[in-house]
Amino acid sequence: MSAPPPTIRYVVLWLTTACNLRCAYCYRGDPPASTMSLEVARWALELAAASGLPFHVQMAGGEPTLEPALIDAVGRMVRGAGWPATLALQTNGTLMDPHLVECCRRHGIGVGLSLDGPPAVQERIRGGARATFKGLELLARRDVPVCITTVLSSANVEHLGELMLTLAAFPNVRGVGLDPVVLRGGALQLRDATPAEPALRSGVRAMQAMHTRVNRLRDTPITWREREAVSKAVAGRNSENVFCHACRGESLAVHPDGSVSPCGQTAGDPAWSVGTVDRVERAKLISMYRGVRLQGPCESCPLEGRCPGDCPSRLAGNSGEPFPAMCVIYRTILEGMRCEGSSCVTSVPRPRSSLL
Secondary structure, three states: OOOOOOOOOOEEEEEOOOOOOOOOOOOOOOOOEEOOOOOHHHHHHHHHHHHOOEEEEEEEEEEEHHHHHHHHHHHHHHHHOOOEEEEEEEEEOOOOOHHHHHHHHOOOOEEEOOOOOOOHHHHHHOOOHHHHHHHHHHHHHHOOOOEEEEEEEOOOOHHHHHHHHHHHHOEEEEEEEEEEEOOOOOHHHOOOOOHHHHHHHHHHHHHHHHHHHHHHHOOOOOEHHHHHHHHHOOOOOOOOOOOOHHHHOEEEEEEOOOOOOHHHHHOOHHHHHHEEEEEEOOHHHHHOOOOOOOOOOOOHHHOOOOOOOOOOHHHHHOOOOOOOOHHHHHHHHHHHHHHHHHHOOOOOOOOOOOOO
């Protein structure tokens, strides 16, 4: 008897491996350009839909907006089939135009935008800052909700407060999350890519102070993913203690060539392969991240036993780090929340550079 298909609740479609930017710390390196066929996308979507349960589809890359027709085709396929799916697009924002914005609105595609700081910082780290902010403005004009993903490194850790202040100018920004740099690909060529612990604590404190100040002035608050995770843990609403769907074996990242892995960070990497889109190795998918957990000074941490955890792919890639960055982030946020609760006064940093 053949094994039952895996239950997939999170699908990452790598629409293309090509990218129009050359981010200094890109964990992908510079792979040969390839584009996903609609057939491969259909295989993956039908596999996720087979359980009948709600699932999420993340279109990524590379830079997925290099393939606007494919984005539209995936949107039409999902909405036409009536599957219980949410759709999102992870982009650097530089190629956003009115047609793409309307495509997102038409199909209900949420937008995740990669932004590492105010314009000067974004330009230094990723390039294309002017185009990125133009894309963010286009999305704001059409009120398309945006969540910001920030790769946290030594190059921007001192500017986290400024980042939050920058986001205050865009009413459509609904959330922000920090992704510590993954020590793969381009990051291996950088010196001291990971911020030092004191700098990380200082940067998170500045971000927290500005986050509180900004949200007091906004009609729609900006949700900070890591702060929300700590709040849930403190409130005892983190009983599963699972970071993401990949930890449960319910996530599938699909490379343009049809190979699959548990996480977008490992898409196309043979070392993390769990088969192909038409033949997923279910047992391997379920067990791949079993036992991969955030390990830090747990015995002295107030979040011991209810820690929100960290991305298992990042933990595997950063196993040689002197300290786990996410441990520092969580503990610093918790300290700041306790400080707020006791009416402690926290200074707010003055921006170090012009914003727009």
